Amino acid sequence: MPSTSDFYDIDSVLSEEERAIRDSVRRWVDERVLPIIGDCYVQGRFPKELVPEMAALGVFGANLPEQYGCAGLNNVSYGLIMQELERGDSGVRSFASVQGALVMYPIFAFGSEAQKTAWLPKMASGEVIGCFGLTEPDFGSNPAGMITMAREQADGTWILNGAKMWITNGSTARVAVVWAKTNGDTDASSIRGFLVPTDAKGFSARDQKGKLSLRASDTSELVFSDVHLPADAILPGSGGLKSPLMCLTQARFGISWGAVGAAMACFEEAASYAKNRVMFDRPIGGFQIQQQRLAGMLTGIVQGQLLSLHLGRLKDAGTMTPQQVSLAKRSNVSMATDVAREARRLLGAVGVLAEYASMRHMANLESVYTYEGTHDVHSLVLGQAITGLSAFS
């Protein structure tokens, strides 16, 4: 009988390097993340002490080129890394997603050669932590409406004003990639990206308090009050809303894999508990109701694994579309929220304890369901792809 941790023998279609990369990150998560993450979650603390270890492994910007100090991996390998990190916790995966896909990627894609050389190696090595500012208090699903504004001065420098919300790594970051409209033009076509040092005068970050999800992750509100930026703070290749959306496509690709990892963690926990927990004189795994639960969970996970793997192969072939990424993010995260909830229920009373992972994943996944394009917005992206009719305008 095949192992339930790889029921469709996906290992057989991964390359030796892809498996080696997955195994190295898996072992790191088992040994370094799992023993502490439950406590971090309860304390509401991101395990910052793990950042140098993640950097030494090479997970930050792992699919960016070696010339900038990155590992130069293919996208399937990158996806497997995200899967394993989120098997630990969505907060740990989010940290790596933001650093790699939302900060290093835009510098790589839209930055000048000087910006790339100055920032990317330091970010790959974890010396510099970054955050990504797109969402605003009143503009979440509708980023085109943003009101953060950068105005170019006579000497070519910039003055930035506005606020961003729900910013992962906001209080730990040394640099923020901030998206702002420019020179008073309220049209989304004026949006440009800026590299904002977080120690700049007029920059402040405040922790988001009271989260019941992603508690092992820093989430902040950023405020820019007449922040003076040098002329070379602008990402020269950025232009319009398309630029930040390209970053989100990168991040959502990783999320589609990460969600599968969270689901795998919940399933393993539930399956192991079902085989060992005795009630009515036999393991609860022997009852049809739990078997149906477990069968549904495994089916969802296998579907998600195959979906992400194929998406990764498309990305490596250079043919992946943003709509395909929307489908994978929407489907896999929704699957994972269901698996986590069913796992928590199978665990009975102990399922509410931080000692078990399922409820932590269940709560985390509600954020993942909501961020990087809500589930509903991805429905509309797909709706437009199907009908040719936009629900937004």
Added chain:
Amino acid sequence: MKIAVCIKRVPEMDVKFRIAASGTAVDETGLKFDMSDFDGYAVEFALQLTERLGAGEVVVISLGPDAVQETLRKALSMGAARAVQLKVDSIPADGFAIAQALAAELKDGGYDLVLFGKHAADSASGAVGLMTAELSGLPMVHACTKLTIEDGKGTARREVEGGAEIVSFPLPAAASIDEGIARPRYPSLKGIMAAKKKPMDVKPAQLGAARLAITKMELPPERQAGRIIGEGAAAVPELVRLLREEAKVL
């Protein structure tokens, strides 16, 4: 400092094994394989030693079919400089046949130190290292829990019943590694990519004649269900009687 580390590819141990239809081998269907644990400690020790000295080379050697190249590449991804596969179709059960192939490979290698895991996680015989050292004419310390190499000499600690012994030896030498000596590093993603470009020599193994053969493999007997003889202090005399007379552990 030139160090050879002899490593073995073994099944991962956290599964329930089945015996193959032949009755003399483990059924490998669905098994995953990795470097034997003790061999991993030996690779890590060798890497740390050359890193500390700032000079030297770690060469990893494995005997087996082409699948062992994956295990060798894992050692390369950790930082070993090059790998040697001593190619055979299947690994013989007789450690002496393997030791002769390893000794032939090591003979003109100019190694200062040859390391082994104290035994392989699957066969657990612990013989290959000792026999290879003997065939190579090298002093050999088995199951080291500490090892220091300085000024052409080695000092090793071995755990013995109720204590430890400290031994010293001149180089070149061989040693096998017990746990606790060095925790294997996580192969970095860059290391994994770099491993593909490192040299891997594949040569036929000069196996000695096998004089031992496995005639039968058995699984341990099914464990009997336990029994509850009572509760509280009242059950103690009966428990003591059973432990003495039936289980014979008191």
